[in-house]
Amino acid sequence: MDTRDTFRHNVLTSGHRACSGCGEAMAARMVVDLIGPDAIYVNATGCLQVFTTHNQQSAWQAPWIHSVFANAAAVASGVEAALRARGKDTPVVVQAGDGGTFDIGLQCLSGMIERGHDVLFVCYDNEAYMNTGVQRSSSTPHAVRTTTTPPGRLSEGKHHLKKDLISIIAAHQMPYAATATVAYFPDLKAKVEKAMRIKGPRFLHVLSPCPLGWDHDAALSVTVARLAVETGLFPLIEMEYGAVTGVMRLARQRPVEEYLKLQGRFKHLFADKEGAAEIRHLQALADANIRRYGLLDARTEWDTDRAVQAQRQGRGGYAVSPKETSL
Amino acid sequence: MRQLLEGSRAVVEAVRLCRPQVIAAYPITPQTHIIEHLAQFVADGDLPAGFINAESEFGAASVVLGAVAGGARAFTATASQGLLLMTEVLYNIAGMRLPLVMVCANRAVSAPINIFSDHQDSMSVRDAGWVQLYVESNQEAVDTVIQAYRIAETCELPVMVCMDGFFLTHTFEPVEIPEQAAVDEFLPPFHFARTLNPAQPMTLGGGSEPDNYLEFRAAQHQAMEQASEVIAAIDLDFGDHFGRSYGGLAEPYRLEGADTVMVTLGSTMGAVRDAADTLRGNGMPVGAVRLRCFRPFPAQALIHCLAGAKRVVVLEKAFSAGMGGIVSTELRAALHQAGMPIPVESFIGGLGGRDLTPAVIEEIFHLAASGKDFATSRFAGLDTGAMPSIEET
Numbered sequence: 218m219d220t221r222d223t224f225r226h227n228v229l230t231s232g233h234r235a236c237s238g239c240g241e242a243m244a245a246r247m248v249v250d251l252i253g254p255d256a257i258y259v260n261a262t263g264c265l266q267v268f269t270t271h272n273q274q275s276a277w278q279a280p281w282i283h284s285v286f287a288n289a290a291a292v293a294s295g296v297e298a299a300l301r302a303r304g305k306d307t308p309v310v311v312q313a314g315d316g317g318t319f320d321i322g323l324q325c326l327s328g329m330i331e332r333g334h335d336v337l338f339v340c341y342d343n344e345a346y347m348n349t350g351v352q353r354s355s356s357t358p359h360a361v362r363t364t365t366t367p368p369g370r371l372s373e374g375k376h377h378l379k380k381d382l383i384s385i386i387a388a389h390q391m392p393y394a395a396t397a398t399v400a401y402f403p404d405l406k407a408k409v410e411k412a413m414r415i416k417g418p419r420f421l422h423v424l425s426p427c428p429l430g431w432d433h434d435a436a437l438s439v440t441v442a443r444l445a446v447e448t449g450l451f452p453l454i455e456m457e458y459g460a461v462t463g464v465m466r467l468a469r470q471r472p473v474e475e476y477l478k479l480q481g482r483f484k485h486l487f488a489d490k491e492g493a494a495e496i497r498h499l500q501a502l503a504d505a506n507i508r509r510y511g512l513l514d515a516r517t518e519w520d521t522d523r524a525v526q527a528q529r530q531g532r533g534g535y536a537v538s539p540k541e542t543s544l
Numbered sequence: 545m546r547q548l549l550e551g552s553r554a555v556v557e558a559v560r561l562c563r564p565q566v567i568a569a570y571p572i573t574p575q576t577h578i579i580e581h582l583a584q585f586v587a588d589g590d591l592p593a594g595f596i597n598a599e600s601e602f603g604a605a606s607v608v609l610g611a612v613a614g615g616a617r618a619f620t621a622t623a624s625q626g627l628l629l630m631t632e633v634l635y636n637i638a639g640m641r642l643p644l645v646m647v648c649a650n651r652a653v654s655a656p657i658n659i660f661s662d663h664q665d666s667m668s669v670r671d672a673g674w675v676q677l678y679v680e681s682n683q684e685a686v687d688t689v690i691q692a693y694r695i696a697e698t699c700e701l702p703v704m705v706c707m708d709g710f711f712l713t714h715t716f717e718p719v720e721i722p723e724q725a726a727v728d729e730f731l732p733p734f735h736f737a738r739t740l741n742p743a744q745p746m747t748l749g750g751g752s753e754p755d756n757y758l759e760f761r762a763a764q765h766q767a768m769e770q771a772s773e774v775i776a777a778i779d780l781d782f783g784d785h786f787g788r789s790y791g792g793l794a795e796p797y798r799l800e801g802a803d804t805v806m807v808t809l810g811s812t813m814g815a816v817r818d819a820a821d822t823l824r825g826n827g828m829p830v831g832a833v834r835l836r837c838f839r840p841f842p843a844q845a846l847i848h849c850l851a852g853a854k855r856v857v858v859l860e861k862a863f864s865a866g867m868g869g870i871v872s873t874e875l876r877a878a879l880h881q882a883g884m885p886i887p888v889e890s891f892i893g894g895l896g897g898r899d900l901t902p903a904v905i906e907e908i909f910h911l912a913a914s915g916k917d918f919a920t921s922r923f924a925g926l927d928t929g930a931m932p933s934i935e936e937t
Contacts, residue, residue: 254742255742260749267751270747270751272751272752272755272756279745280740280742280746280748281740281745281748282613282740283748283749283750284609284610284633287632288602288606291598291599291604293610294568294598294603294606295568295607295610295612296610296611297610298568298611298614299565299613299615299618301594302593303565303614324600325606327599328599328600332596
């Protein structure tokens with residue numbers, strides 16, 4: 218066990234091969250450090266699996282298994298069933314990208330939730346197939362440039378809307394489903410800790426910017442994630458048994474251009490009047506989220522400004538007492 | 545105790561005696577009675593296991609994969625399209641060297657969709673890295689499931705027990721169900737060395753590169769080759785414990801002085817035995833070999849059985865379109881490698897549940913023995929007039 222930083226478990230330790238500014242690496246490090254090494258981690262195929270277990274080297278300091286792309290939730294169901302059959306209550310956590318959650322992994326995920334397995338499923342959503350070179354997924358937002366939805370004479374990028382996954386998940390009437398980002402650590406921490414206190418299937422959807430695929434400065438990953446929230450494009454919400462039970466209120470709504478202009482994947486929208494129409498469309502989608510979840514007027518402990526202030530105080534919640542290790 | 549049991553019911557008695565802790569399955573004909581009986585055992589408290597109704601066969605295979613990695617003995621069963629849907633996971637289970645046992649209730653593959661028995665499903669995944677054992681009777685299905693767990697856990701390889709759909713799964717036969725204490729003595733408690741465990745964290749299923757992938761794959765092949773001896777030894781040991789064994793890798797029948805030898809798999813062997821008896825009664829020197837273990841391919845055992853044969857005819861219930869019979873192709877390669885120039889003729893039959901009667905089999909014996917019209921592959925009992933043409937469809 219890596220004990221260089223006594224305030225952290227380093228379940229996902231240094232030396233892995235993520236790109237600089239990788240939102241998924243950041244998100245995974247936060248999530249698994251909060252859960253700790255006394256858990257079993259199941260990974261779908263994807264960037265996280267590739268950059269942490271390259272060629273017989275592993276960055277994981279906890280038991281970790283990867284099988285294939287689509288089946289992480291089913292493998293976790295089996296691990297959980299085995300542990301319970303053996304009288305153990307070790308937590309089981311799935312980590313998958315948006316491909317392994319929204320698309321190819323959705324059937325196994327639905328089965329896992331429907332059967333009530335005691336598993337936390339964490340989706341690190343970077344809104345396309347980044348590991349294979351930025352192809353569109355059903356999580357890719359409208360009008361985004363990817364290598365399989367290229368803007369061209371007849372196209373303004375992806376034609377279809379980002380799948381409303383959290384609603385699909387919540388429709389399973391499951392105990393807990395929430396969205397989070399790498400931009401608001403206290404919010405993410407509260408949601409991971411809450412999820413870990415609940416039994417049964419739980420789902421956490423973490424927006425994780427990808428400097429490579431989103432084509433933004435690697436130093437701006439947190440800024441970009443924060444703007445996704447502040448524009449209303451990615452609402453931070455909690456759902457319990459199908460009902461919305463928590464919303465992070467926006468201190469103010471920012472126009473979507475502030476989010477779009479930092480990212481090359483939206484650059485074509487600023488080139489002509491067809492692009493301008495798509496920007497208005499994206500603004501309308503953000504406004505619809507604001508109304509749907511009451512993002513400007515929700516009664517809530519946190520708003521986006523206060524969450525950022527809390528994050529800037531000290532270690533931002535990492536100061537958990539180091540676990541007594543019996544290893 | 546000797547009981548009259550349906551094949552599916554008999555096989556779940558064996559599964560229960562092996563004390564699986566996790567069972568996952570998705571229903572498909574003709575596997576359904578197996579999982580229904582298991583679900584009832586669990587519901588009645590007669591089998592202390594988790595029973596997971598998966599959302600697909602792909603999911604079912606993934607659940608038992610996770611269960612074994614989580615330290616539990618696991619079981620699943622499927623057939624036909626279900627086995628093909630599992631394919632990606634089957635390779636993965638074998639590559640991770642997870643000891644798992646599955647029953648395949650052999651059934652034809654679509655299109656055209658057909659629920660009846662042949663071997664196209666399991667033969668199609670022959671390269672996945674699973675041990676494949678084909679059983680002739682319900683008694684052998686019971687005994688082979690128990691052997692399979694010991695083979696899997698000794699070799700760290702997954703084992704598929706292939707039993708013909710309907711011909712075995714839905715047929716009642718008298719079956720001897722072993723005593724629990726005897727099975728416990730034969731099959732040690734489950735232990736998997738790479739169990740996911742926070743006290744000893746390990747990474748399972750990480751990446752590999754061109755500089756070591758080849759070595760992983762070669763080690764897997766070596767383990768399969770070495771499994772041949774283990775499979776034969778465990779069958780013999782089963783005989784010592786229970787008084788029944790099945791010839792290990794390949795089971796000979798009336799080979800003394802046999803010129804023409806038929807090689808086949810599964811329940812068809814019953815009719816082959818009857819046909820061979822009839823022909824022997826008529827003074828025709830025929831014999832047979834039942835290929836019990838198809839993977840690993842028991843080249844040495846087959847060479848030993850066929851050493852005295854003048855010609856071999858393979859009766860097989862699967863084929864590779866554009867190539868012909870699968871077992872016959874592999875057998876020819878093995879005999880060629882051993883410097884034994886015995887002609888091997890192939891008859892593909894019994895597809896989609898078509899009956900292979902002793903009369904049909906006698907005719908095949910006669911055709912093969914005559915040495916005339918030798919063909920590397922032909923279809924037994926084919927009605928050429930009934931074959932669809934593109935214009936008709």
